[in-house]
Amino acid sequence: MPGPRAYPTGRRVPRRLAQLYLGLVLYGASSALLVRAALGLGPWDVLHQGLSERVGLSIGTVAVVLGAAVLLLWVPLRQRPGLGTVSNVFLVGLVMDATLALVPEPRAMAVRVPLVFFAVALNGLATGLYVSARFGPGPRDGLMTGLHEVTGRSVRLVRTGIEIAVLATGFALGGSAGAGTVVYALAIGPLSQFFLRVCAVPEAPAADTPDAPDTREGERPRPARWWTRRNRAGRGTECPTAGT
Numbered sequence: 001m002p003g004p005r006a007y008p009t010g011r012r013v014p015r016r017l018a019q020l021y022l023g024l025v026l027y028g029a030s031s032a033l034l035v036r037a038a039l040g041l042g043p044w045d046v047l048h049q050g051l052s053e054r055v056g057l058s059i060g061t062v063a064v065v066l067g068a069a070v071l072l073l074w075v076p077l078r079q080r081p082g083l084g085t086v087s088n089v090f091l092v093g094l095v096m097d098a099t100l101a102l103v104p105e106p107r108a109m110a111v112r113v114p115l116v117f118f119a120v121a122l123n124g125l126a127t128g129l130y131v132s133a134r135f136g137p138g139p140r141d142g143l144m145t146g147l148h149e150v151t152g153r154s155v156r157l158v159r160t161g162i163e164i165a166v167l168a169t170g171f172a173l174g175g176s177a178g179a180g181t182v183v184y185a186l187a188i189g190p191l192s193q194f195f196l197r198v199c200a201v202p203e204a205p206a207a208d209t210p211d212a213p214d215t216r217e218g219e220r221p222r223p224a225r226w227w228t229r230r231n232r233a234g235r236g237t238e239c240p241t242a243g244t
Contacts, residue, residue, distance in 0.1 A: 012201055016133040019199065020084050021091070023129030028060070028095025030126055033119035035059065035096075036105050037112045040178030042123075042188070043167040044140060050173025060097030064090055070139040077146030082136020089139055116180045120187050127188070128195025 034041050041049060045059070048066065052059040067089040071081060106112050131137075137145070140162075148158045171177045 016135065016201055019129050019201070020087065020133035020135050023126045023131075023133065023199075024084075024087055024091045025095050026122055026126035027088075027130065028092040029099045030119045030122035031063075031092070032060075032096045032099035032103065033115055033122070034180055034184070035100060035176075036103050037115040037119060037180060038105065038176065039112055039116050040180030040182070040184070041176050042181065042184045043163040043170070045170075046175035046177050046181065047166045047170030047173070048175070050170040050175030053174045058097050058100075060093035060095075060100070062093075063096060064093035067093065067139045070143050074139070074142050074146060077143070077150060079142040079146045080136075081139075081142065084130060084133060084135030085137060085139060085142065087135070088130070116183055120180075120184050121191060123184075124188055124191025125195050125199075127192040128197075128199040131192075132196055132199040132201060134201070 031042070031045055034045065035049065040046075045063075048059050048063045051057075051066070052062045055062070057065075071085065071089055074081060106115065136142075144155065144159050144162060147153075147162070148155045151158065167177060167181070
C-alpha cells in the first residue's frame with residue numbers, strides 16, 4: 001500500500017494541523033480505553049503499564065517519559081523529528097491519563113469485549129489521521145526506521161524484533177497482555193492502512209501552491225520521506241506502529 005503522499009502545504013496546513021491533533025487525541029483516548037477493558041494492551045502500552053506499576057507513576061506519564069527517551073535515541077540514528085513527533089511524545093500520554101480519569105472501569109465482560117474492538121478501531125482511525133497529516137512519525141516509528149537504516153535489516157524484521165522485546169519486557173514487569181493484545185496485533189495493520197486512504201489530505205491545485213514539490217507534469221507527488229523508507233523495505237505492507 002502506498003504511504004501518504006507528499007502533498008503541498010499552503011492552504012492545507014490548517015486541515016493538516018487539525019487532523020494531526022485530532023488523531024493524537026483519539027490515539028491517547030483509544031489507548032486508555034484498552035486499559036479500561038483490561039483484556040490486554042498493545043506492545044508499547046504493555047511496557048508502559050508494567051513500568052507504571054513498578055515506579056508508581058501514571059501510565060500516561062510513563063508514556064511521555066519513555067517517548068522522550070526514545071526520541072533521544074534518534075540523535076545517533078540521525079533521524080529528524082517533526083511537529084507531529086514532538087506533539088506525539090507529550091499529547092498522547094496526557095490524553096491517556098485524562099481519559100482514564102473520566103472513564104470508569106467496566107466489570108461486565110459483555111462491556112469489556114466490545115470495548116476492546118471499539119478501542120482498536122478507534123486507534124486505527126487515530127493512526128490514519130495523524131500519519132496522513134504528514135508532520136513527522138511518532139518517536140517509536142522513527143526508532144524503527146533509524147535502526148532499519150543503520151542495520152540494513154528489513155523494516156518488518158526490525159519492527160517485529162522491537163515489539164517482541166517491548167512486549168516481553170512489559171509483561172515481565174507486570175503489564176497486561178492477553179486476548180486484547182492478539183486482537184490489536186492482528187487488526188491494527190489493516191485498519192491503519194484503510195484509514196490512511198480515508199484520511200489522506202487532498203492535493204491542493206498546483207496554481208495555489210507555489211511551494212509544491214518538484215514533479216514532472218502528470219506525475220504523482222513523492223511520498224513522505226520517512227514513509228518511503230519503510231515502504232521500500234517492507235514492500236508496501238508496513239504501516240505505522242501503534243503506540244507511536
